[in-house]
Amino acid sequence: MPWSAQLDNYYNNFGNGYVPYFSVIGADYEYLSGGNNVSTAISAANNAMLGMVNISVVNPISNVILEANSSTTIDISDTFMHSQGVAMTYSITANTNPDCCSASISGTTIYLDALVAGGFSNITVTACAGNLSADDTFLVTVLDIYPAPLNPEGIVIYPEVSLSWEEPQALALITGWNIYRNNELIASLSDTQLSYNDLPEDGSYIYTIRTQYLLVESSPSIPIDIEIWNTIGDVDASQEIDSYDASMILHYVAGIEPGGLPFPWVEWRIERADIDGNGLIEAYDCALLLQYIVGIIDEL
Numbered sequence: 001m002p003w004s005a006q007l008d009n010y011y012n013n014f015g016n017g018y019v020p021y022f023s024v025i026g027a028d029y030e031y032l033s034g035g036n037n038v039s040t041a042i043s044a045a046n047n048a049m050l051g052m053v054n055i056s057v058v059n060p061i062s063n064v065i066l067e068a069n070s071s072t073t074i075d076i077s078d079t080f081m082h083s084q085g086v087a088m089t090y091s092i093t094a095n096t097n098p099d100c101c102s103a104s105i106s107g108t109t110i111y112l113d114a115l116v117a118g119g120f121s122n123i124t125v126t127a128c129a130g131n132l133s134a135d136d137t138f139l140v141t142v143l144d145i146y147p148a149p150l151n152p153e154g155i156v157i158y159p160e161v162s163l164s165w166e167e168p169q170a171l172a173l174i175t176g177w178n179i180y181r182n183n184e185l186i187a188s189l190s191d192t193q194l195s196y197n198d199l200p201e202d203g204s205y206i207y208t209i210r211t212q213y214l215l216v217e218s219s220p221s222i223p224i225d226i227e228i229w230n231t232i233g234d235v236d237a238s239q240e241i242d243s244y245d246a247s248m249i250l251h252y253v254a255g256i257e258p259g260g261l262p263f264p265w266v267e268w269r270i271e272r273a274d275i276d277g278n279g280l281i282e283a284y285d286c287a288l289l290l291q292y293i294v295g296i297i298d299e300l
């Protein structure tokens with residue numbers, strides 16, 4: 001911000017009836033008048049200029065993205081400016097997440113140590129000179145180069161296993177996803193596909209998903225444990241046997257679509273509803289299921 005750095009005494013050039021004045025253009029856009037007295041005007045202008053002495057941020061520090069377990073330095077010798085060129089001292093006055101990235105300063109050099117991937121921290125540097133100070137805050141984001149998929153989930157909608165996951169923040173370009181069932185690769189997907197439906201045989205499985213980065217594959221995601229069984233009696237595949245399953249059988253026998261399910265039922269549902277295994281779904285199957293639910297019989 002420019003302001004007048006020089007005041008000239010034109011007193012002798014003013015005749016009677018002139019009012020000497022000085023306008024000072026600066027941070028406060030002040031208009032100053034010395035009345036009819038030049039020394040008062042000069043004094044007022046000088047005081048205003050002294051009042052405008054400040055420290056400003058002239059080159060803000062850029063945000064940085066760092067790989068976990070890496071270090072870097074930032075030169076801040078051009079970041080701040082004192083309007084009168086007075087020497088300043090610098091310190092780190094805030095670090096919102098030091099567990100993610102530690103910061104220290106020596107002279108005009110900031111030292112950053114990126115620690116834990118997947119986080120960020122806002123770091124503030126303060127320049128001081130006498131009673132004056134100014135802050136500059138920048139963002140440090142810490143990432144892995146090749147992180148695994150985030151928040152993997154799997155649900156059973158018999159007979160399918162429906163898998164989903166989220167894209168991690170990565171320094172490298174993600175080109176796809178690889179699906180593993182019991183450590184065996186079963187599918188490779190494009191980068192835009194963030195879900196997958198598997199149709200395994202009944203059994204217990206551990207699914208993992210890995211991120212593909214061009215030529216590098218990430219470590220496995222958190223594993224997903226899945227059990228998928230064609231359980232006799234669990235007609236709605238809710239993974240438990242209750243009176244709703246018995247109700248579905250009765251609806252079926254009465255020729256009413258149970259729970260909005262269309263006829264004919266798929267083969268696995270018919271197998272689950274035929275409790276006595278005689279090849280037919282009848283009221284007796286419902287009766288057996290109810291006896292099991294209330295504890296009259298121990299097994300189906």
Ligand SMILES: [Ca+2]
Nearest residue numbers: 234236238240
């Ligand atoms: Ca059920």
Ligand SMILES: [Ca+2]
Nearest residue numbers: 274276278280
């Ligand atoms: Ca039957």
